Amino acid sequence: MNKIKTGSKWDLNGKYVIITGATSGIGLAAAKAIAAHGANIGIVARNDAKANEIAKQINDLSGREAVVDVFLADMASQQSIRQVAEVILAKFPRVDVLINNAGALFQNHQLTDDGIEMTWAVNHVGPFLLTMLLLNRLKECAPARIITTASHGHKMAKMGINFNDLGAEQLYKPLKKLTGGPTVRYSQSKLANILFTAELGKRLEGTGVTSYCFDPGLVATNFNQNNGMLASATMAVMKMFSRSPEKGAETLVWLAETDEISHQTGQYYADKKVELPSVPARDMKAANRLWNVSKEQTLLTDRFDL
Numbered sequence: 001m002n003k004i005k006t007g008s009k010w011d012l013n014g015k016y017v018i019i020t021g022a023t024s025g026i027g028l029a030a031a032k033a034i035a036a037h038g039a040n041i042g043i044v045a046r047n048d049a050k051a052n053e054i055a056k057q058i059n060d061l062s063g064r065e066a067v068v069d070v071f072l073a074d075m076a077s078q079q080s081i082r083q084v085a086e087v088i089l090a091k092f093p094r095v096d097v098l099i100n101n102a103g104a105l106f107q108n109h110q111l112t113d114d115g116i117e118m119t120w121a122v123n124h125v126g127p128f129l130l131t132m133l134l135l136n137r138l139k140e141c142a143p144a145r146i147i148t149t150a151s152h153g154h155k156m157a158k159m160g161i162n163f164n165d166l167g168a169e170q171l172y173k174p175l176k177k178l179t180g181g182p183t184v185r186y187s188q189s190k191l192a193n194i195l196f197t198a199e200l201g202k203r204l205e206g207t208g209v210t211s212y213c214f215d216p217g218l219v220a221t222n223f224n225q226n227n228g229m230l231a232s233a234t235m236a237v238m239k240m241f242s243r244s245p246e247k248g249a250e251t252l253v254w255l256a257e258t259d260e261i262s263h264q265t266g267q268y269y270a271d272k273k274v275e276l277p278s279v280p281a282r283d284m285k286a287a288n289r290l291w292n293v294s295k296e297q298t299l300l301t302d303r304f305d306l
């Protein structure tokens with residue numbers, strides 16, 4: 001386990017937390033809890049009206065002035081992420097916690113404007129880029145934390161990330177698509193979350209910025225409602241066996257607020273405990289390769305070398 005030195009006792013009170021995917025499900029439940037625990041929050045969302053309504057709700061609940069700010073960005077668009085990072089950096093002197101939570105699964109093969117397969121773009125490339133762009137600010141505010149919502153579903157990517165098919169052309173071929181190719185793609189993106197967390201933790205050792213990811217369990221949210229009637233019906237059945245968003249957000253909120261993990265970094269958590277992820281998720285050669293590939297996919301220059 002990587003150890004890291006941090007300063008004084010960690011406490012959420014007065015901290016500034018940036019969170020993606022807080023307009024629904026796990027992220028929304030986490031944002032409410034984190035605000036209730038004394039932090040100020042920046043919601044990064046693509047839906048202006050929804051985000052502002054949620055900001056109003058949380059502000060009203062907190063009884064404090066301007067607890068929540070809204071930043072607009074589509075996590076599938078690198079231009080949008082670059083713009084929002086600029087706004088955050090210009091407007092706020094502090095970012096103490098970054099939570100990469102937005103995520104989705106796409107049943108049909110789609111490319112983003114940047115030419116990247118959509119599930120991979122939203123779940124891994126977008127969070128990678130946002131993290132890199134906010135990293136100096138997190139370092140300036142150290143001790144600081146980066147938390148990424150991964151999934152037990154990463155275990156379905158049994159062969160790891162297929163670096164020879166980053167566009168997932170193979171997984172979306174008709175027969176593969178019928179037999180779960182898009183789900184494997186989603187699993188690869190969640191595996192990427194774990195490898196990214198581990199590699200980031202390693203590269204940030206000694207900076208006071210720590211990196212964690214977690215599995216929320218099976219949670220009743222709006223997840224997979226963008227893939228037609230069959231997917232929605234499947235999710236409706238699964239909801240009967242799922243946790244509430246509040247329960248699903250518990251480990252995320254704990255990672256954001258507990259002092260117990262201040263000296264650890266790079267780990268995967270479930271139910272507030274370190275958990276061993278799959279063998280491919282512990283492959284640090286793949287983590288390093290993923291880092292380099294992600295830099296290429298986001299056109300980040302060597303200025304961002306850690």
Ligand SMILES: NC(=O)c1ccc[n+]([C@@H]2O[C@H](COP(=O)([O-])OP(=O)(O)OC[C@H]3O[C@@H](n4cnc5c(N)ncnc54)[C@H](OP(=O)(O)O)[C@@H]3O)[C@@H](O)[C@H]2O)c1
Nearest residue numbers: 021023024025026074075076102103151218219221222223
């Ligand atoms: N539900 C589960 O059982 C489960 C299990 C393991 C892991 N997870 C992970 O948990 C995270 C949250 O998912 P959830 O279950 O809470 O699903 P959800 O209710 O569908 O919430 C997803 C959030 O991500 C946002 N989002 C999606 N695509 C985006 C984009 N292109 N740009 C900006 N924001 C975008 C959504 O915004 P809109 O409101 O605008 O759609 C929403 O706020 C995901 O990373 C998912 O992989 C979920």
